[in-house]
Amino acid sequence: MADLRTRLCGIELANPLIVSSGPLTWSARGIRRCFEAGAAAAVTKTIARAAAVNPTPHITGIGRGSLLNTEKWADLPASQWIKHELPALASADGLVIASVGHTAQEVEALARDLVRAGADMLEVVSYRAADMVSLVKTAKGLTDVPVLAKVSPNWPDLLDCVDACLAAGADGITAIDSLGPALHVDIETGRPALGGRRGYAWLSGAALKPLTVRIVADVCLRHPEVPVIATGGVSTAEDMVEMLMVGATAVGAHTTPLLKGINWFGRTVDRLGHWLDEHGYASPADLRGLALPHLVETDGESHAPLVFTFQAGLCNECGRCVTVCAYEARELVDKEMHLNEDDCRSCGLCASVCPTGALRCE
Ligand SMILES: Cc1cc2nc3c(=O)[nH]c(=O)nc-3n(C[C@H](O)[C@H](O)[C@H](O)COP(=O)(O)O)c2cc1C
Numbered sequence: 001m002a003d004l005r006t007r008l009c010g011i012e013l014a015n016p017l018i019v020s021s022g023p024l025t026w027s028a029r030g031i032r033r034c035f036e037a038g039a040a041a042a043v044t045k046t047i048a049r050a051a052a053v054n055p056t057p058h059i060t061g062i063g064r065g066s067l068l069n070t071e072k073w074a075d076l077p078a079s080q081w082i083k084h085e086l087p088a089l090a091s092a093d094g095l096v097i098a099s100v101g102h103t104a105q106e107v108e109a110l111a112r113d114l115v116r117a118g119a120d121m122l123e124v125v126s127y128r129a130a131d132m133v134s135l136v137k138t139a140k141g142l143t144d145v146p147v148l149a150k151v152s153p154n155w156p157d158l159l160d161c162v163d164a165c166l167a168a169g170a171d172g173i174t175a176i177d178s179l180g181p182a183l184h185v186d187i188e189t190g191r192p193a194l195g196g197r198r199g200y201a202w203l204s205g206a207a208l209k210p211l212t213v214r215i216v217a218d219v220c221l222r223h224p225e226v227p228v229i230a231t232g233g234v235s236t237a238e239d240m241v242e243m244l245m246v247g248a249t250a251v252g253a254h255t256t257p258l259l260k261g262i263n264w265f266g267r268t269v270d271r272l273g274h275w276l277d278e279h280g281y282a283s284p285a286d287l288r289g290l291a292l293p294h295l296v297e298t299d300g301e302s303h304a305p306l307v308f309t310f311q312a313g314l315c316n317e318c319g320r321c322v323t324v325c326a327y328e329a330r331e332l333v334d335k336e337m338h339l340n341e342d343d344c345r346s347c348g349l350c351a352s353v354c355p356t357g358a359l360r361c362e
Pocket residue numbers: 020021022023045046059067069071072073074099125150176177178203204205206208231232233234252253254255256
């Protein structure tokens with residue numbers, strides 16, 4: 001059985017799965033539940049001196065494993081985190097990462113006390129890329145625990161911000177925060193689905209995954225030695241594998257366990273172990289960065305026609321491969337696959353949507 005233990009900034013985790021900052025980590029009680037369910041570490045809901053008052057409603061499902069939210073930071077004040085919540089996690093079976101933001105003043109006021117109260121690491125987060133360096137410097141100056149900088153896909157200069165945070169002393173990067181602003185309107189009422197300014201909201205969950213993979217890859221190509229917590233759209237153990245392959249050290253998730261229930265953590269960690277066994281890997285660290293050498297800048301694009309394999313025994317005749325071909329190049333008759341090579345543009349879509357693996361391209 002694969003050994004799932006993972007080292008993050010020099011600290012050992014039981015496995016690479018972390019519950020990222022959000023409602024599930026609203027308090028010690030919430031965090032403890034996630035640990036019991038199988039998360040190896042937890043990032044608290046972002047802590048600020050004053051408790052947040054959230055608009056109602058502030059979270060809505062939008063289908064396909066994704067959410068919009070207009071939730072602010074923690075609705076427990078920092079004083080409660082410092083006096084009660086963090087000390088209550090002292091004996092908990094997991095690593096506690098205190099999220100603090102969104103300004104250097106908040107970090108200055110809270111970082112030391114959060115660590116004294118029991119935080120094993122800090123994660124600094126801001127709405128503005130320009131503020132991140134001062135948050136990192138302040139946290140590093142006041143504490144001796146590892147400091148993670150959380151970066152947002154909403155910043156056009158995300159990679160510059162990563163460089164600057166690392167130069168300022170950040171020990172690792174959490175990528176990414178939710179994306180937005182986005183909007184969902186209830187078509188029965190014509191009103192925004194969520195409260196808050198114009199109902200403008202933040203997108204999280206499955207819709208984010210390819211963006212997260214690309215950003216994590218960009219960060220890891222630039223800084224292969226830096227620990228990155230890949231966060232955004234992870235909903236399966238296979239998604240975790242993908243994040244590790246583009247260089248992540250650990251993987252964060254919030255939307256999926258929120259939607260599916262926290263037992264998702266244990267199920268996903270078990271599945272990751274089996275996946276590693278089935279594929280002959282000894283640990284998550286063996287996957288780290290495996291995809292990066294393949295992300296090459298190509299000047300001569302490949303135009304060779306795709307070569308397909310079709311295994312009739314695996315085909316359930318769902319017809320998806322035929323439906324998605326814009327050029328009507330495929331036909332399935334009595335489990336016999338026909339391809340009109342003159343019409344086929346080698347786009348690859350048909351094989352990518354085959355649910356059984358009957359149709360593949362090499
Ligand atoms: C309802 C909700 C509240 C969140 N609150 C915070 C927060 O307080 N601080 C923070 O850094 N990220 C917060 N996030 C962002 C998540 O930590 C995470 O970066 C993002 O949702 C992408 O991961 P996911 O797709 O697995 O949810 C929140 C996400 C959700 C869904």
